[in-house]
Amino acid sequence: MNITPSDATLPSAATSKRTASSRANKTAPSGELSASKSEIGSLTGSANAVASITHLTAKLSQYLTPSELKKVKEAYRFSDEKHLGQMRKSGEPYISHPIAVAEICADWKLDAQAIMAALLHDVMEDQDVQKEELIEHFGAPVAALVDGLSKLDKIEFQSQIEAQAENFRKMLLAMARDVRVILVKLADRLHNMRTLGVMSVEKKRRIARETMEVYVPIAHRLGLNNIYRELQELSFSHLHPLRHRTLQKAVKAARGNRREVVSKILESVKTTLAAASIHAQIDGREKTLYGIYRKMRTKHLSFSQVLDVYGFRIVVDTFANCYVALGTLHALYKPMPGKFKDYIAIPKLNGYQSLHTTLIGPYGTPVEFQIRTQDMHRVAESGVAAHWLYKDEDGDLSDLQQRTHAWLQSLLDIQKQTGDSAEFLEHVKVDLFPDSVYVFTPKSKIIALPRGATTLDFAYTIHTDIGDSTVAAKINHESVPLRSELHNGDIVEIITARGSRPSPNWLSFVRTGKARSAIRHHLRTINLQESIELGASLLTQALNALNADSTLTPGLVEHLLDESSAKTLDEIYADIGVGKRMAGLVARHIMGLQEKQSTPLSSLQADEDTPHKQNSIVINGNEGASIQLAPCCLPIPGDKLIGQLKRDQGVIVHTEDCNIAKRQRNKDPERWIEVLWGTEINRHFDCRIKVLVHNDKGILARVAAEIGNSDANIIYVNMDDDKDQMMTQLIFTIQIQDRVHLARLLRNVRRIHGVTRILRDRS
Incomplete structure (x- = not known):
């Protein structure tokens, strides 16, 4: 193929000082999920290096095709021109990075649009190129890909965590619309990790x-x-360089001792398969250093124990020959x-x-085998990149594509039900854990769920409406609690009821x-008005505690909404009511706006170090989900109270002497x-009591009868399992009116013959 000089090389940075000077002082936006390109290794300056395509x-x-290749060259020239004068810390022209990313994508045989996006992926973020300009030059699909790869560096965020979460959400939602976004992004991250050596130790560890x-x-x-394996290895080498080097030397030294065993196993397997007329490709599987390290840590094994397990991969010609x-x-x-x-019958x-099978090989050593076809091997190594496009010409989806499409669609479902970026990031990270269990519906359809998933997770996986209306569940035809964890092979049945709610x-x-996300969305929706009222009350109290004017003028509200990214004042109130925003911080923000509007300085005097000197919230115990009584100490009327604002749960009310509340209050006052x-x-309130009794006949019945006579209701009882002891401890959860009622009940029970001690349990 003929390549023109402009296609093959990038002019040296020395010839483009005019563009370099205009960008020399450019600073990266703070708080991005991915490290900024300047951190990964870009700078401006002169060099004689060239970059070739x-x-x-x-x-x-x-x-x-030739026409597609021509478009790719146009994208290269455009990116080349925009990045003139920009250099990496390694001394290479910056354009060498987009070229390397495009080469990785080319190895996957991604289409021309994805390759163009790889070459252009930094021009919006680093060079202020607008999306409209990309649409004009390269079309809307390419512009959409580049936009999905660009971070939100034009928006000011309240914290670095918020900015990271929002950038991550933007990337994943763009991926949900077009999986090529994440493929290009992973190629970008892979090349950045390969060239991370020039960075400082602190940045290397953060990025890794x-x-x-x-x-x-x-x-x-x-x-x-x-x-997956290469990113793991590179991250491990930068996070724990000493451990990485130590393992590297140990593995190198051990290879010589393993040759005899490996050769003997290979020869035996080849001979046996050939005798069975099976054409197979047999390779030894080398364990990655991170794989060795992780196995040593998680299973508490020595290096020799991990390395004494030999691994081989057998690739056969047909599905039947696997078995x-x-x-x-x-x-x-x-x-x-x-x-x-058997991951063939039930894929991951x-x-x-x-x-997968493990056998006892020569000298009693364990030998692991993976057996698959060539197509399975291709998917095992390249995954969704092996056939990244969702649909073929007939519009059919492969099994892998259906699973990938379902997961990407679930990202959009979570996005619709999620309140903010941090919550979205939390939910998606949970679903990224690789361990999974496989269960069956009553009609024998296989459902894959993360390890530790419950029957309720199963219900929401089937459909959100089914999850919302779940009242009971069965595993293997036996009724179980909704919190029951699922195991491989379970048959799960969900029972719903109209009108039931999360x-x-x-x-x-x-x-x-x-x-x-579905449960939180529902709770937010049904308790919205209650949360708004609570939030308004909390904000008023916070303003009063700071001696600030609690009257919010229309102009003040307009400024507050502009600077807080909220659409309405009720949205801010609701966020305060469910703990997403701190009333004290919003109050101080309002004070700042009032100061700008020439509010008298006397109204701004406040002690910022005493956030608890707010007017108290008054509760009657019949509030909704936005105010909950803590299950650890179970407050009752008459107790001194303290309230904790918890994210998406509103106010959790503890007794003032609750040990858990004391610890959490010290951490986050x-x-x-x-x-x-x-x-x-x-109304009546739950309360726990402990009763120490002699293990006499009928003692439980006598205590329970006296509790009933004291006008209290027993809702739970537990006792020691060891019946041979002289003393037994009974634990009751009862419903009472207040502390006076409780004191009367304790006196009555204490008089029973056989009762040694009785007290309220607030542990």
């Missing part, structure tokens, strides 16, 4: 940690195992019980398919991001407010 065009010419926490799970979830090869190997070496997994979430308690045990009991209390 010879290798890229050679790769692309194998599968792109982010890669390990976010991009490695995404690569695994999409089945991109080659990138024939398995039987042949089991005849050659004895299988280890419980060490066989990311589409991975193989038979409970706030569900948030304490659901596992999947979809379930958590800004989120605590004073709470008082009201005068219109007309």
Whole structure:
């Protein structure tokens, strides 16, 4: 292929001082999820280096048409011109980075639009190129891809965490619309990690940690195992360089000692498979250093114990021969019980398919085998990139594409139900964990869920409406609590009832991001008015405590909405009511706006170090979900109270002497407010009591009868399992009116013969 000089090389930065000077002082926006390009290695200056696209065009010419290749060259020239004068810290022209990203995408044989987006992926973020300009030059699809890859550096955020979460949300939602976004992004991150050596130690660790926490799970979830392993290795080498070097030397030294065993196993397996007329490609699987390190840490094994497990991969020609090869190997070496997994019949979430078996090889050493076909091997290494386009010409979806599409669609569902970026990030990270369990519907459809998922997670996976109306569940035809964890092979049945609604308690045990976001969305919706009223009350009290004017003028509200990214004042009130915003911080923000509007300075005098001197909230115990009584200490009327503002849960009311409240208050004092009991209390409250009794016949019946005679209701009772002891401790959860009622009940029970001690339990 003929390549013009402008295609093959980038003019040296010395010839473009005019553009370099205009960008020399450019600063990166703060608080981005991905490290800024200046941190990864861009700077401006002079150099004589050139960047070539010879290798890229050679790769692309194998599968792109001449017209598509021409468009790619146009994208290169555009990016080349925009990045003139910009250099990496390694001394290379900055354009070498987009070219390297495009080459990685070309290895996956992504289409021309994705390659163009790879070449242009930094021009919006670094060079202030507008999306409209990209649409004009390269069309809307390419512009949309580049926009999805660009971070939100034009928006000011209240914190770095908020900015990181919002950038992550933008990237994942763009990925949900077009999976090519994340493929280009992973290629971008891979090249940045390969060239991270020039950075400072602190930045290397920060970027490596982010890669390990976010991009490695995404690569695994999409089945991109080659990138998954390389990103893991690179992150490990920068996070723990000494451990990485030590393991590297140990593995190198151990290789020589392993050659004899490996050769003997390979020869035996080849001979046995050939005798069974199975054509197979057999390779030894080298464990990654991070894989060795993780296994040593999690299973508390020594280095020699981990390395003494030999791994081989067998790639056969047909689906049936996978199982024939398995039987042949089991005849050659004895299988280890419980060490066989059939990922062909039930593929992993990311589409991975193989038979896994562990056998006892020569000298009694464990030998792990993976058996798969060539197509399975291609998907195992490249995942969704092996056939990234959602639909073929007939519009049909493959099994892997259906699973990927379902997961990407779930991101959009979570986005619709999520209040903010930080919550969205929390939910999605939960779903990125690779471990999973496979369960069945009553009609034998397989459902994959994260390990630890419950029957309620299963219900929400089927449909949000089913989850919202769930009242009971069965596992393997037996009734179980909704919090019951699922295990591989379980048959799960969900029982619903019209009118049933989610409970706030569900948030304490659901596992999947979809379930958590759906429950929170429902609770926010039904309790919105209550949260608005609570938030307005809290804000007024915070303003009064700061001696500020609590009257919010229309002009003040307009400025407050502009600077807080809220659409209405009620939205701010609701956020305060559910704990998303701190009333004290919003009050101080309002004071700042009042000062700008020439509010008298005397009204701004406040003690910022005493956030708890707000007027107290008055409760009667019949409030909705926005005010909850803490289950640890179970407050009752007459107790002194303190309230904790918890995110998405409103106010959690504790007794003032609750040990849990004391610890949490020391950690985060800004989120605590004073709470008082009201005068219109007309309900009973839960309370726990402990009763130490002699283990006499009928003692439980006598204590329970006296509790009933004291006008209290027993809702739960527990006792020691050991019946041979002389003394037994009974624990009751009862319903009473107030502290006076409780004191009378304790006196009555204490008089019973056989009762040694009775007290209120607030542990």
